[in-house]
Amino acid sequence: MFDDLKGKKILVTGSTAGIGLEAAKSLASAGARVAIHGSRSADTAQAVLEQFEAGADVAYFQADVRSSDACKSLVESAAEHLGGIDVLINNAGGLGGRNGLESIDDAFFDQVLDLNIRSVVMVTKYAIPYLRRSAEQSGETSSVISTGSIAAREGGGPGASLYGGSKAMVHNLHRNWVKEFTKDNIRFNTVAPGTIDTAFHEDKDQGTRDKISGTIAMGRFGSSAELAPAYVFLASHTASGYVTGQVLDVNGGQMCP
Numbered sequence: 001m002f003d004d005l006k007g008k009k010i011l012v013t014g015s016t017a018g019i020g021l022e023a024a025k026s027l028a029s030a031g032a033r034v035a036i037h038g039s040r041s042a043d044t045a046q047a048v049l050e051q052f053e054a055g056a057d058v059a060y061f062q063a064d065v066r067s068s069d070a071c072k073s074l075v076e077s078a079a080e081h082l083g084g085i086d087v088l089i090n091n092a093g094g095l096g097g098r099n100g101l102e103s104i105d106d107a108f109f110d111q112v113l114d115l116n117i118r119s120v121v122m123v124t125k126y127a128i129p130y131l132r133r134s135a136e137q138s139g140e141t142s143s144v145i146s147t148g149s150i151a152a153r154e155g156g157g158p159g160a161s162l163y164g165g166s167k168a169m170v171h172n173l174h175r176n177w178v179k180e181f182t183k184d185n186i187r188f189n190t191v192a193p194g195t196i197d198t199a200f201h202e203d204k205d206q207g208t209r210d211k212i213s214g215t216i217a218m219g220r221f222g223s224s225a226e227l228a229p230a231y232v233f234l235a236s237h238t239a240s241g242y243v244t245g246q247v248l249d250v251n252g253g254q255m256c257p
């Protein structure tokens, strides 16, 4: 089913930890050539690359995707290394801190929107020519998968209005891009995680975690490994070539939209 991922050229932003790292590992195990990305120095990233199976075709690229210039050079460097891009996964993102509406200032606004919106818009913009060429040359679809959030659907937790709003924008950008780029055979799908046990929740004490678990039908946080197959499915033309413009919720029943 996923044999078509062998040799596919895939850029995964934010893949040094958590959800992105597990998705990248699963794609590399399926035989894809994966450009790993994070904001950390190449030295630190060596420890990340060592977590991949022996023989995995992975290389690390550093860029702070809050900057449009950095998004451009990330895409160009990854495409040069891979010889193109067949699949883009926009996963880099994060809460960027918590602030109630009355505490939001320009610096906080820019921080959250640059991280979650500018990154997705600019990385995708610069990847489009490669994705278009991939589809033209292969006769199959190329694919963009972005990490959205349950917060896009229910608004986000306390102090996370900009985060929830920015993820809602990610969901909606895809709906627009389906209209613009389906003629080019590029698919756009979103994975919307629920509450996944990563560094994202490191600010929470056990009491808070227990309270959140009580809101999840399965009674527990999910793991990054439980998210990874969603990205593999949406990356594969064979498996999901007729799936575009969709949001795949992976949330243990925390919300059933």
Ligand code: NAD
Pocket: 013, 014, 015, 016, 017, 018, 019, 020, 037, 038, 039, 040, 063, 064, 065, 066, 091, 092, 093, 094, 095, 115, 147, 148, 149, 150, 151, 192, 193, 194, 195, 196, 197, 198, 199, 200, 201
């Ligand atoms: P994480 O903190 O483990 O991973 C975040 C990744 O983004 C890391 O690889 C990090 O290097 C990268 N990153 C962060 N800021 C960056 C920057 N300025 N430039 C470049 N890279 C940067 O957290 P995670 O939970 O794995 O988050 C991955 C994605 O999933 C994010 O988009 C997050 O918003 C989303 N998400 C997470 C949850 C959850 O419960 N964990 C729920 C919904 C959505």
